[in-house]
Amino acid sequence: MSTGTRLVEFVRALREHGITAGPSETIDAGRVLEVLGLADRERMRAGLAAALLRRGGQRAVFDQVFDLYFPLGIGAPDAHAETLGQYREQLAEALASGAASELTEAARTGVELFGAVDSDGGFSAHQTLEAIQPQTLVAQVAEAVASGGFAERLARDTARRRVAEFRERVRTEARRRIAESRGRERIHRHAVTPSAESAELLALNAERLAALRRTIGPLGRKLATRLAARRTHARRGEIDLRRTLRRSLSTGGVPMRPAYRKPRPNRPEIVLLCDMSGSVANFATFTLLLVQAMRDQFSRVRIFAFVDKTWEVTELFEATDPDPARIAERVRSRVAPVASLAHSDYGRALGTFLDWYGDAISAKTSVLVLGDARTNYGSPNVADYGAIVATARAVHWLNPEAESRWDTGDSAAGAYHALAPMHECSTIAALTELVGRILPV
Amino acid sequence: MALFASVDEVSARLAETGYLASGEVATAVFLADRLGKPLLIEGPAGVGKTELAKAVSAASAAELIRLQCYEGIDEARALYEWNHAKQLLRITAGRGESWEQARADVFGEEFLLPRPLLSAIRSEHQTVLLIDETDKADLEVEGLLLEVLSDFQVTVPELGTISARHVPFVVLTSNGTRELSEALRRRCLFLHLDFPDEELERRILRSRVPALEESLAAAVVEMINALRGMGLRKPPSVSETVDWARTLLELGARTLDESVVADSMGVLLKHRTDIEIAHEKLQLPG
Numbered sequence: 149m150s151t152g153t154r155l156v157e158f159v160r161a162l163r164e165h166g167i168t169a170g171p172s173e174t175i176d177a178g179r180v181l182e183v184l185g186l187a188d189r190e191r192m193r194a195g196l197a198a199a200l201l202r203r204g205g206q207r208a209v210f211d212q213v214f215d216l217y218f219p220l221g222i223g224a225p226d227a228h229a230e231t232l233g234q235y236r237e238q239l240a241e242a243l244a245s246g247a248a249s250e251l252t253e254a255a256r257t258g259v260e261l262f263g264a265v266d267s268d269g270g271f272s273a274h275q276t277l278e279a280i281q282p283q284t285l286v287a288q289v290a291e292a293v294a295s296g297g298f299a300e301r302l303a304r305d306t307a308r309r310r311v312a313e314f315r316e317r318v319r320t321e322a323r324r325r326i327a328e329s330r331g332r333e334r335i336h337r338h339a340v341t342p343s344a345e346s347a348e349l350l351a352l353n354a355e356r357l358a359a360l361r362r363t364i365g366p367l368g369r370k371l372a373t374r375l376a377a378r379r380t381h382a383r384r385g386e387i388d389l390r391r392t393l394r395r396s397l398s399t400g401g402v403p404m405r406p407a408y409r410k411p412r413p414n415r416p417e418i419v420l421l422c423d424m425s426g427s428v429a430n431f432a433t434f435t436l437l438l439v440q441a442m443r444d445q446f447s448r449v450r451i452f453a454f455v456d457k458t459w460e461v462t463e464l465f466e467a468t469d470p471d472p473a474r475i476a477e478r479v480r481s482r483v484a485p486v487a488s489l490a491h492s493d494y495g496r497a498l499g500t501f502l503d504w505y506g507d508a509i510s511a512k513t514s515v516l517v518l519g520d521a522r523t524n525y526g527s528p529n530v531a532d533y534g535a536i537v538a539t540a541r542a543v544h545w546l547n548p549e550a551e552s553r554w555d556t557g558d559s560a561a562g563a564y565h566a567l568a569p570m571h572e573c574s575t576i577a578a579l580t581e582l583v584g585r586i587l588p589v
Numbered sequence: 590m591a592l593f594a595s596v597d598e599v600s601a602r603l604a605e606t607g608y609l610a611s612g613e614v615a616t617a618v619f620l621a622d623r624l625g626k627p628l629l630i631e632g633p634a635g636v637g638k639t640e641l642a643k644a645v646s647a648a649s650a651a652e653l654i655r656l657q658c659y660e661g662i663d664e665a666r667a668l669y670e671w672n673h674a675k676q677l678l679r680i681t682a683g684r685g686e687s688w689e690q691a692r693a694d695v696f697g698e699e700f701l702l703p704r705p706l707l708s709a710i711r712s713e714h715q716t717v718l719l720i721d722e723t724d725k726a727d728l729e730v731e732g733l734l735l736e737v738l739s740d741f742q743v744t745v746p747e748l749g750t751i752s753a754r755h756v757p758f759v760v761l762t763s764n765g766t767r768e769l770s771e772a773l774r775r776r777c778l779f780l781h782l783d784f785p786d787e788e789l790e791r792r793i794l795r796s797r798v799p800a801l802e803e804s805l806a807a808a809v810v811e812m813i814n815a816l817r818g819m820g821l822r823k824p825p826s827v828s829e830t831v832d833w834a835r836t837l838l839e840l841g842a843r844t845l846d847e848s849v850v851a852d853s854m855g856v857l858l859k860h861r862t863d864i865e866i867a868h869e870k871l872q873l874p875g
């Protein structure tokens with residue numbers, strides 16, 4: 149295959165994974181290969197990334213697709229270890245040295261020895277890692293790394309970081325082997341992990357969640373700018389027809405001087421009502437932090453959380469610096485003091501909210517409900533939800549579940565949706581888009 | 590005319606100025622020069638975005654022209670402005686002449702105040718144009734940048750169109766506080782600059798703080814990486830690594846120990862909660 153054709157296919161594959169490089173980027177990429185040549189693969193990778201990417205979060209996806217389309221082309225490695233025990237000894241040494249080349253080598257050998265799932269070229273990173281159990285080497289590696297003195301305390305962290313790096317290399321290597329034996333077009337569709345922004349919020353692991361948390365600040369500021377822009381816009385243009393006509397009486401009915409609507413004197417008030425039960429807590433926390441990051445756009449933000457009963461938790465977020473990694477835990481320990489964690493009770497939660505904090509809602513408040521509307525087969529208490537909808541200025545429900553799953557099993561999504569808009573909000577990208585659009589100005 | 594002959598030359602010449610570039614960074618700089626496209630650098634604070642532009646300027650002996658963006662910056666600050674005060678003086682001084690004469694005169698070179706963008710375009714020599722913290726500027730300024738960076742020429746109605754003699758090497762930096770427009774991004778090559786890997790960071794230390802002993806440098810880098818893995822609000826960046834290393838030298842520390850780390854934590858971490866978390870995870874007293 150010519151380089152040009154491969155490049156075009158590569159760009160097309162990127163596009164399928166949400167990296168939209170257009171024709172001009174593709175031309176740039178072609179010039180990049182011309183200028184750099186094809187000899188040095190890592191330079192090619194860097195050069196193509198410079199030409200084809202537009203933002204930082206796209207890099208992980210880019211690298212995976214790159215590995216498929218510009219593979220190392222080296223086939224199977226020579227595997228020296230005979231037993232799992234021997235292999236783990238070699239791996240421990242590689243981890244202790246921390247050198248990138250040794251870790252790559254160990255990953256390649258590992259996939260070769262333990263990763264084959266069938267005879268026609270299937271390889272599994274999962275199976276490889278299950279067999280090797282690299283995490284059980286942390287203590288041994290830490291001991292080897294420890295140089296004495298204070299740095300000793302960091303040895304475990306260092307060992308853990310290197311194990312994580314090794315796991316990543318195993319994944320890369322397994323993808324590469326599959327691509328080599330089965331052709332890349334067939335595998336890029338399901339073998340590439342999506343970027344954090346388009347990942348399902350309900351299925352995030354700790355690592356990716358941490359990566360996402362770091363984006364909250366910038367994301368919040370971006371949304372705040374967007375709201376501010378919408379606000380100035382809304383304040384300028386609107387003509388007050390009644391006052392314009394009244395004025396025109398003095399000019400013989402000709403509306404010479406249009407009167408403009410007075411800007412709303414107060415910034416809007418926001419009430420957030422969040423399900424903090426296990427299944428959706430991540431989603432709720434993320435959204436809370438996001439709204440909190442934009443709080444100077446609102447005159448007041450009050451936060452209520454529930455599992456089976458509702459409690460106000462606003463002040464937990466008002467600390468000078470709410471620590472994103474811990475706040476979820478603290479909120480949860482507040483709302484579920486006994487160990488009855490798991491099950492949310494929407495009916496009771498709505499009821500206690502109205503009973504205890506009903507005065508939080510007025511015609512000036514916009515309410516956001518965050519949750520999956522899964523009632524565990526209890527009553528959805530639609531009446532109390534209706535009372536909130538009737539009093540508030542606006543109510544929106546953000547549901548992290550895909551719309552296709554609403555109303556299946558114990559979901560009462562439809563019943564709530566009938567009273568006020570409910571939005572599917574399964575990815576960060578969707579959440580950001582929504583928050584920017586529905587929050588009042 | 591190209592500034593660098595190869596990627597390796599970029600690395601070597603930048604290193605001579607004290608800037609240690611990863612292969613990725615050197616490749617991006619080389620390509621920006623070769624393809625004549627601006628280089629947009631995004632990344633967290635203190636990873637060396639601004640410094641890279643300065644290093645390219647030093648390495649290629651091209652004058653550095655810097656446009657520092659801020660909220661409210663406008664064309665008059667970014668491109669050019671007429672020196673109205675001087676024009677007025679000139680007009681009052683030449684009372685006798687016709688308006689035609691006066692106008693031809695006061696809209697001449699002498700009364701023009703070039704700002705960074707125009708300076709870079711007009712320069713007789715090769716320049717490095719650093720448009721720093723682009724995300725702080727408003728959207729209108731982005732439009733202006735787009736115009737200037739598209740064909741490297743500027744039209745001053747009273748003077749005509751001025752084209753660049755040398756296409757400047759352009760670096761735009763952004764912390765990502767605001768999303769830059771798609772159109773501007775499309776004009777640029779993109780480089781996401783992140784924290785360096787351990788090996789590179791040790792080399793940066795060797796270059797910036799040569800007096801620091803190798804073993805202490807290694808411990809510093811290890812510690813910094815551990816902190817970066819703690820999920821802090823503001824993890825320490827390269828500039829903090831360098832500052833911390835200098836502080837350790839000043840404290841006369843030869844190895845890391847509990848009290849030295851506790852005493853100098855303020856150099857590394859800026860948020861109170863971050864400091865608390867680090868104290869707890871590192872089992873520091875207090």
Ligand SMILES: Nc1ncnc2c1ncn2[C@@H]1O[C@H](COP(=O)(O)OP(=O)(O)OP(=O)(O)O)[C@@H](O)[C@H]1O
Nearest residue numbers: 607608609633634635636637638639640793827828
């Ligand atoms: N690769 C490197 N080689 C040498 N020094 C570096 C490197 N990267 C960063 N530094 C050091 O880090 C310091 C901070 O870099 P710089 O001011 O360029 O950061 P920045 O990314 O522009 O940050 P900000 O977003 O806050 O403007 C520099 O003064 C330099 O000492």
Ligand SMILES: [Mg+2]
Nearest residue numbers: 638639640762
């Ligand atoms: Mg800077």
